[in-house]
Amino acid sequence: MGIYLLRRFVALIPVLIIVGTIIFFIMHLMPGNPASLMLGPEATDEQITALSEKMGLDRPVLIQFFEWFKNILRGDFGNSLFFQGMPVTRVVYEHFQATLFLTLTGLSFAVIFGIVFGVLSAAFHDRLPDRILMVITSIGVAIPNFWLGLMLALVFAILFPILPPAGYKPLSAGIWTSFRYLILPAVALAFGQASLIARMTRANMLESLQNDYIRTARAKGLPEGIVVFKHALKNALIPTITVIGLSFANLMGGAVVTEQIFNIPGIGRLLIKSVFTRDYPVIEGIVLYIAGAWVLVNLLVDVAYSFFDPRIKY
Amino acid sequence: MRHRMFVSIAAIFCVVLLLAGGTAQAAEGKRGGILKVVIDADPPTLDPHSSTTTLVFAVGYHIFEGLYALDGSFAPIPMLAESMPVISKDQLTYTITLRKNIAFHDGSPLTAEDAAASIKRWGARSSYGKAVFKNLDSLKIIDNRTIELKLKKPTGATLVSLAMPNGGAFIYPKALCEKYADKPLAEFIGTGPFSFVEWKPNQHIKVARYANYQPLATPASGFGGKKIAFVDELYFVPISDEAVRLNGVEGGEYDFADFVPVDEYDRLQKEGKLQVLPSAPRAWFAFNFNKRAGVMSNKLIRQAFLAALDMGPVMAAGYGNKAFWRLDPGIMLKEQVWWSDIGRDRYNQADAERAKALLKQAGYAGEPIIWMSGKLEYNLSLAAKNQLEKAGFNIDLQAMEWATLADRRKNPNLWNIFSTGMTTRPDPTMMTVLNSKYDGWWENPKLQVLMDSLNTESEFKKRYATLVEIQKLFYDDVPTIKVGDYANLRIAAKNVKGFKNLNEIFFWNVWKD
Numbered sequence: 001m002g003i004y005l006l007r008r009f010v011a012l013i014p015v016l017i018i019v020g021t022i023i024f025f026i027m028h029l030m031p032g033n034p035a036s037l038m039l040g041p042e043a044t045d046e047q048i049t050a051l052s053e054k055m056g057l058d059r060p061v062l063i064q065f066f067e068w069f070k071n072i073l074r075g076d077f078g079n080s081l082f083f084q085g086m087p088v089t090r091v092v093y094e095h096f097q098a099t100l101f102l103t104l105t106g107l108s109f110a111v112i113f114g115i116v117f118g119v120l121s122a123a124f125h126d127r128l129p130d131r132i133l134m135v136i137t138s139i140g141v142a143i144p145n146f147w148l149g150l151m152l153a154l155v156f157a158i159l160f161p162i163l164p165p166a167g168y169k170p171l172s173a174g175i176w177t178s179f180r181y182l183i184l185p186a187v188a189l190a191f192g193q194a195s196l197i198a199r200m201t202r203a204n205m206l207e208s209l210q211n212d213y214i215r216t217a218r219a220k221g222l223p224e225g226i227v228v229f230k231h232a233l234k235n236a237l238i239p240t241i242t243v244i245g246l247s248f249a250n251l252m253g254g255a256v257v258t259e260q261i262f263n264i265p266g267i268g269r270l271l272i273k274s275v276f277t278r279d280y281p282v283i284e285g286i287v288l289y290i291a292g293a294w295v296l297v298n299l300l301v302d303v304a305y306s307f308f309d310p311r312i313k314y
Numbered sequence: 315m316r317h318r319m320f321v322s323i324a325a326i327f328c329v330v331l332l333l334a335g336g337t338a339q340a341a342e343g344k345r346g347g348i349l350k351v352v353i354d355a356d357p358p359t360l361d362p363h364s365s366t367t368t369l370v371f372a373v374g375y376h377i378f379e380g381l382y383a384l385d386g387s388f389a390p391i392p393m394l395a396e397s398m399p400v401i402s403k404d405q406l407t408y409t410i411t412l413r414k415n416i417a418f419h420d421g422s423p424l425t426a427e428d429a430a431a432s433i434k435r436w437g438a439r440s441s442y443g444k445a446v447f448k449n450l451d452s453l454k455i456i457d458n459r460t461i462e463l464k465l466k467k468p469t470g471a472t473l474v475s476l477a478m479p480n481g482g483a484f485i486y487p488k489a490l491c492e493k494y495a496d497k498p499l500a501e502f503i504g505t506g507p508f509s510f511v512e513w514k515p516n517q518h519i520k521v522a523r524y525a526n527y528q529p530l531a532t533p534a535s536g537f538g539g540k541k542i543a544f545v546d547e548l549y550f551v552p553i554s555d556e557a558v559r560l561n562g563v564e565g566g567e568y569d570f571a572d573f574v575p576v577d578e579y580d581r582l583q584k585e586g587k588l589q590v591l592p593s594a595p596r597a598w599f600a601f602n603f604n605k606r607a608g609v610m611s612n613k614l615i616r617q618a619f620l621a622a623l624d625m626g627p628v629m630a631a632g633y634g635n636k637a638f639w640r641l642d643p644g645i646m647l648k649e650q651v652w653w654s655d656i657g658r659d660r661y662n663q664a665d666a667e668r669a670k671a672l673l674k675q676a677g678y679a680g681e682p683i684i685w686m687s688g689k690l691e692y693n694l695s696l697a698a699k700n701q702l703e704k705a706g707f708n709i710d711l712q713a714m715e716w717a718t719l720a721d722r723r724k725n726p727n728l729w730n731i732f733s734t735g736m737t738t739r740p741d742p743t744m745m746t747v748l749n750s751k752y753d754g755w756w757e758n759p760k761l762q763v764l765m766d767s768l769n770t771e772s773e774f775k776k777r778y779a780t781l782v783e784i785q786k787l788f789y790d791d792v793p794t795i796k797v798g799d800y801a802n803l804r805i806a807a808k809n810v811k812g813f814k815n816l817n818e819i820f821f822w823n824v825w826k827d
Contacts, residue, residue: 032717038358038498040366040481044441044751045724054496082358083515084500095516150557157565165565166558167551168517263553263562265516273356273516273554278717 001306005299012295019291020284024068027280028061034081034278055081068284077288078281082274088285091270096289098168099266102259103251105182106189111244114194115233118201118240123228125206133198140195149188149261156184166263185262189255193247200243204236211235237308245301252297253290343812343825349545351821352559352571356515356552361499363432363439366481368818373550375537375820376521377419378484378504381410381429382477383538388650388740390477391538393530394424394485394505396459398473405468405772406451412459418487419509419524426455431491433461433476436483438495442475442744443483470772474741479537479818507543507822519550534823536816544812544825563588563805569826570806572819576638579803589813591804592637595647596817597737599632599694599797600747601685606755607726609683614676616792621672622705623698624664629798632694639800645745645785647738647799651774654782657789661796669705682710683730686719691733694797723753736796742781743769747794756793 035051036043052058056067071078077088117137121130157165169178208214209232217227256268263269267286274282306312357369362378364370382390392398394416399408416424430453437447449472451464465472476483487503494500502510507529508521523543532539551568553559559571560578564587572593574582582590601619603610610616629639643661646652687695692713699709714722722728732753739745748765750757761784768780788794806813809827814820 030718031721033721036720037717038365040358040370043366044444047441047444082356084359084498084513086515091515094514150561153558153561153565157567158561161565164567165561166553167562167567260555261558263551263555263558265514269516276715276717277358 001303005303008295008299008302012292015295016288016291020069020072020288021065023284023287024065024280025061027278027283028064030278032278033057034280037277038082068281072288077285080282081279082277083279083282088281091282092267092285092289095265095267095270097170098264099252099255099259099268101171101178102182102185102189102255102264102266103248105179105186106251106255106258107193107244107248109186109190110193110197110247113190114197115201115237115240117194117198119205119228119233121198121202122205122209122232130202134202137195137198140191141199143192145188145192146257146261148191149185149258152184152188153261166261168262168264168266181262181264185255185258185264188261189251189258196247197240197243200240201233201236204239205232208232208236234308238305241301241304241308245297245304249294249297252293343542343544343823344827345544345546345825347545347826348547348549349570349810349821349824349826350549350551350568351819352553352562352568353550354552354556354559354573355554356519359498360502360510360513360519361494362479362481362484363436363443364498366441368480371480371482372819373519373521374484374502374504375479375506376508376548376822377502377506377510378486379506380477380482380484381412382473383536384474384477384479384740385535385538388474388536390473391532391535393477393538394429399463406465408463408465408472409456410461410463412461413528414459416505416528417526418505419503420487421526422487424485424505425458425488426461428488428491429485430455430461431488432485433463433483435486435491435495440481440483442478442481446472446475467770468772469769470774470777471741471743471769474744478740478744507541508548511547516552518552520547521550522547534814537818537820541822543822545821548821560805563807566807569810570804570813570819570821572802572804574803574805576633576635576803579635579637582805587808589806589808589810591806591813591815593801593804593815594817595640595649595799595801597735598642598647598799599629599691600734600736601695601698601731601795601797602734602747602754603793603795604726604730604754605757605793608730609678609681610730612676612678613791614672615678618669618672618676618678618705619702619707620660620789620792620795621663621665622669622702622707623662623795623797624701625662625798628694628697628701629800631697632691632797633800638803639798641798643785643789643796645738645747645788645796646742646781650738650740652742652778652781654778654785656782656785660789664701666701666705669702673706678706680706680708682708684728685709685711685731685733686722686729687711687713687733688716688719689713690735695733698797726755735800736794742777742784747788748784754793756791758787758791758793760787761791 035055036048039047039051079085079087080091083091117133121133124130153165156163163184164181167181169181171178214227214232217231259266259268271286353369355369357373358367359365359370360374362371362374379393381393381395383393385391394413396411396413399410401408412424412429433453436443449466449469451466454462456462490499490501490503507524507527509524511520511522513519523546529540529542534540556573556575560574562568563571582588603616605611625641633639641662642648643655643658644653695711699711702709719732723732736747746752764780764784768777771777811827812824
């Protein structure tokens with residue numbers, strides 16, 4: 001296992017180099033000048049040229065690339081062109097907390113409801129609960145989460161004002177206060193993911209429930225709850241874990257739309273803002289962070305496989 | 315960043331239309347509480363010397379003050395200066411005395427050294443400052459409270475430039491001016507009614523009441539006069555999505571929002587749960603031509619373009635509710651003393667036949683016309699495109715985000731037209747559209763002569779006559795099409811009191827009941 005993990009960590013390096021190189025050139029080849037955006041609409045060409053020079057944006061792209069790459073190797077991701085020149089690592093870190101809490105809350109809702117509904121659907125296969133749940137999950141998969149987010153805000157924050165319509169409070173403001181702000185965005189995020197997990201769990205459970213070891217367990221007289229949750233579910237979870245892992249990695253890169261709709265200062269909103277303002281160092285930093293998060297979460301998922309299925313060894 | 319952040323409807327100044335009355339006394343309100351104001355994006359900086367973006371001063375104006383500010387009729391009035399400057403008979407020397415006993419937020423007293431250092435920095439960094447400094451012979455400190463500006467030749471725009479809200483000569487401590495001589499401020503110490511507390515990017519900018527603030531005794535007017543910080547703390551929260559801004563105030567999370575969708579106006583009025591506040595007209599939509607290269611460098615084709623347009627449907631398509639736009643030919647807004655309707659016979663002709671005849675005369679052979687538009691102006695441009703195609707134009711309308719458009723328009727070989735918003739200024743010499751260096755490059759020699767006269771003349775009557783000539787030329791040469799004036803929609807919770815709904819927002823003299 002140790003060697004396997006080491007190998008996977010080493011494999012992360014070329015991924016980051018390739019991703020970083022591609023994003024660097026894409027961003028620098030895009031039209032748009034951060035100096036002009038920073039100076040405002042009345043800026044003269046001379047002012048724009050002077051600030052571009054000060055930011056080092058007038059140099060050939062290749063030279064900028066090698067300098068950036070050299071700094072990355074030293075762990076220096078550069079400074080934001082906006083945000084008062086704050087280091088990129090700090091900018092990303094300050095937005096990471098909101099994304100992490102939103103992801104964990106949303107994914108917890110998705111996993112709990114997804115698995116429970118999936119198991120119930122399979123257990124009541126082709127009966128009324130199954131059909132109702134499948135209709136709901138079909139809607140969940142189909143519904144765009146930006147629309148759901150706006151509807152949730154409309155209903156639970158404006159028509160029946162029981163939750164805040166937007167915003168974010170860090171944990172330091174109190175656990176309940178912080179959680180209140182996350183409920184609506186987490187539900188908006190979780191509905192689609194929960195539906196996907198429920199449908200995946202149901203399909204795998206149905207397959208699992210047909211296996212001989214289930215028949216054996218029932219023949220031994222085990223209670224149905226043990227049969228379903230211990231024997232069938234554990235074996236049905238492997239593909240579901242893949243889906244959960246992908247969702248987790250995806251959300252850690254910032255739930256762009258949900259963060260936007262609920263005004264949550266997370267990685268997704270930071271990315272959008274940075275693209276619009278052409279804040280190159282921040283964009284590059286975020287993309288490297290997202291690539292790293294994907295690889296690491298996938299690694300966690302692979303490790304989790306061996307927990308649920310002891311036959312899988314590394 | 316409306317984007318809009320990056321739609322720079324920037325600015326400011328002053329067409330100050332007091333919908334609620336030209337001059338208003340800062341009524342004694344209730345002290346205390348927190349006011350949360352939604353703005354459409356994080357500003358790029360809070361240093362008004364370093365950027366003319368509206369958001370910079372929308373926040374910065376609470377922290378910093380200039381020697382002068384613009385009043386309700388957008389004329390300069392004293393702010394940190396004790397009185398209007400003493401101007402020599404030859405109109406070249408301005409002697410400015412500072413108010414007594416003014417202290418910065420760090421406790422240090424305001425002196426002539428701070429004022430001189432700030433003006434010097436402004437002259438080096440701000441577009442308006444650079445323009446003033448081109449004509450500046452010397453800047454001297456006379457004594458601890460007095461400075462003297464000596465010009466090379468008289469001009470009517472010096473005081474207005476000093477008083478501009480966006481890009482104006484705000485006063486910082488000398489030490490900050492020296493420390494941040496060649497970069498935007500990262501420490502924000504001013505003399506304003508609120509002092510800077512923290513800036514959490516993408517979350518909020520927080521300012522708090524400055525306990526030692528010395529308000530003027532003169533009544534509040536426009537951006538000047540008596541200022542009182544009633545609320546303890548003021549948060550500026552950036553939210554880029556307009557529906558979210560609306561939800562946030564409707565749901566009670568925030569107290570005030572600007573740039574709310576105008577389509578919501580009727581519903582919000584009917585429900586009556588919030589204060590619904592259409593702003594004063596603040597800018598006009600424009601189709602700006604590339605006069606330097608390509609097909610639109612032909613004046614006849616530009617005249618045909620103007621002849622073809624029916625502005626009403628174009629504004630309606632682009633901006634919706636009629637309460638937020640109007641048709642008017644003036645390049646300065648109707649509320650300004652500078653307004654003129656000269657050229658009205660050329661504005662809003664809606665004459666496709668005349669356009670066709672002009673195109674024929676110009677020898678236009680259907681060459682594609684590349685038209686760049688951002689999100690805000692896209693519907694407007696699309697409606698105009700349909701009218702123009704009926705008159706025989708071949709339009710290639712390209713939608714792009716602001717940063718791309720702002721970059722591409724610097725290269726005359728890439729485009730023929732771009733859509734934009736033109737913010738009106740307190741003085742016509744500051745109008746972007748009249749600047750020959752502005753992208754599109756209106757380099758008409760006659761304009762240069764008229765602008766020189768406008769710049770050097772100081773008597774209003776003569777300057778106004780010159781501006782009328784310029785507007786006549788504007789409708790003959792057609793460097794840019796003026797489509798129509800527009801305002802934006804603001805909303806506030808019912809308990810927000812004292813807000814003056816001018817063309818730009820500020821929150822001194824505002825309290826919560």
